[in-house]
Amino acid sequence: MDKSVRETSLAGRLKTACAQCSLRELCLPVGLNQDEVARLDRLVGARRKVLRQQPLYRAGDPFEALYAIRVGFFKTDVLNEDGRNQVTGFQMAGEILGMDGISSEMHSCNAIALEDSEVCVIPFDQLESLGRDIGALQHNLHQVLSREIVRDHGVMMLLGTMRAEERLAAFLLNISQRFTVRGFSHAEFHLRMTREEIGCYLGLKLETVSRAFSKFQDEKLISVQQRRIRILDSAGLKKALERRSG
Amino acid sequence: MDKSVRETSLAGRLKTACAQCSLRELCLPVGLNQDEVARLDRLVGARRKVLRQQPLYRAGDPFEALYAIRVGFFKTDVLNEDGRNQVTGFQMAGEILGMDGISSEMHSCNAIALEDSEVCVIPFDQLESLGRDIGALQHNLHQVLSREIVRDHGVMMLLGTMRAEERLAAFLLNISQRFTVRGFSHAEFHLRMTREEIGCYLGLKLETVSRAFSKFQDEKLISVQQRRIRILDSAGLKKALERRSG
């Protein structure tokens, strides 16, 4: 009992407890009461720092935990036998990494930090165990997993049906929207990834991505200075998303 | 107590109980003991028949249950505002449908039967509840959700990096493999979907799909008679999957 008190105060000292975390409402604790958050907190044993360009985990690593991003920016990608590479997503603070590993006890993709980052390590067997006690936590986990499935469907739509410029517009609006939710400017941000990584996500070559950026700039939809992006005409970008031909 | 006996015998009469189901090992009951399977069985209230071309659910429908396919064949697709359509998957017996609905209490895609089908209806709140009692069931659910995420990554790889013929080869090998697991011939099967639906899944136009079929037939990799497919050279098909250029 006083062990729990000690741990809570330790967490408080590090300012890393879920209860104090600004990302609480985006993350697993959403909707839990104070006591439940405290129990989740005790479970989140360690925070882990991951330096830029370093992997949080790699395909083939044994699956042990989910990771909640506290600060930073990641990409996930899959590599197949013949060297093909596909970026499956870019993840920012408050989002959960590692769900690919649950099905086979082994990670099937790589998670690479695109800037110096920090994650909360959530041992999965303990999370399942606590989920059996706390229905709301269990349901949150299910929602996080399902949300990822729905997001993936959106990426399939993008890759399967959209033109290059439509893909980039969708990408920019998505990034912008997610920054907004996190309290950052929706109009100005800097991309953490290279043109090649964007292309690899959007199913395009880096030259095509670069051309699309230039086109949008010519059309005064955005201004681009390397990775510094300013959205000048968000309605125009949304229009660029719409299918041109009938 | 005798209520459970009565229900078990009822289930036995209908030959639809999980315990008797040939798909047990592919489905949610995998790894559960007899008693646990019986409890899951009691939860699976109704079986539901879905006629060819009819929806099991539609985007926007309230989410209430997951569905385990007993017999039949489905496609799932998403439709966006400007009329674009993307088939996100084809599902066969033993696979689970409906996971897209968990995140928002509402389905985000359509599930359409491609032949007369039957599903087990698994009310989701009850499944969560039983999962809190039966750790193995809870874990199975998590694995099913994660497997879907990993599958989606494979589709992204396909859509993002592969050429038309590579996509079709991957598709055929995937279908073949899943039929094999279910005890059907890996070499001969008939497709339940049109060329257009295949194209819509693979991010190609139906003419391109048709041409790729013809090409494979010319190369003696497969024989095609409408939807009747015979794989003549599975190793050759796997080769067609490999990137041609360096």
Next chain:
DNA sequence: CGTATCCTTGATTCGCTTCAACATTAGTGG
């Protein structure tokens, strides 16, 4: 037997990739 749906094949067009050259920025060591 007639009609609608689905499929195949050919010719042409278009969008993205490929190849290439160069510009810019970031990082490193003298």
Next chain:
DNA sequence: CCACTAATGTTGAAGCGAATCAAGGATACG
């Protein structure tokens, strides 16, 4: 601090693969 180098980004020209447009053939169904 600057020179040097590697990494990243931009832009142009040519080539190629899939889409589009079009016509005809096969199959299923009432």
